Amino acid sequence: MGFLPQWVIREARADAWLYAAMASEAEAGAVSVTITQLAQLCRVSPRTVQNALAGLKKAGAVIVEPQHDDTGSTLPNLYHLCIAAPETLKDSGSAAA
Numbered sequence: 001m002g003f004l005p006q007w008v009i010r011e012a013r014a015d016a017w018l019y020a021a022m023a024s025e026a027e028a029g030a031v032s033v034t035i036t037q038l039a040q041l042c043r044v045s046p047r048t049v050q051n052a053l054a055g056l057k058k059a060g061a062v063i064v065e066p067q068h069d070d071t072g073s074t075l076p077n078l079y080h081l082c083i084a085a086p087e088t089l090k091d092s093g094s095a096a097a
Contacts, residue, residue, distance in 0.1 A: 029083065
C-alpha cells in the first residue's frame with residue numbers, strides 16, 4: 001500500500017506516523033502484526049503504539065479485527081487500513097481534499 005491519505009493527516013495528525021508504518025507493511029490494505037512488532041518497527045514503546053492506535057481507531061483510519069486459530073488461541077490482530085474517509089467526515093466536509 002505505502003501511502004498516507006490526506007484525511008488521515010488531518011484527522012489523526014499526531015498518530016499518522018503509525019498509519020504510515022502499518023501501510024508500509026500492509027498487503028491488500030491490511031496488516032497482521034503485534035503491538036510489539038509495530039513498536040520495534042517504529043522504535044517506540046508498545047504503550048506509544050497503543051496510544052497512537054487508539055487515535056487512529058477514533059479517527060476511523062484503522063479497523064481492528066481480532067484473529068484466532070482453529071483452537072481458539074489468540075493470533076496478532078488484523079488491522080484494516082481505511083483509505084477512504086469515514087462517511088461521518090464526508091458528511092461534515094472535513095474530508096475534502
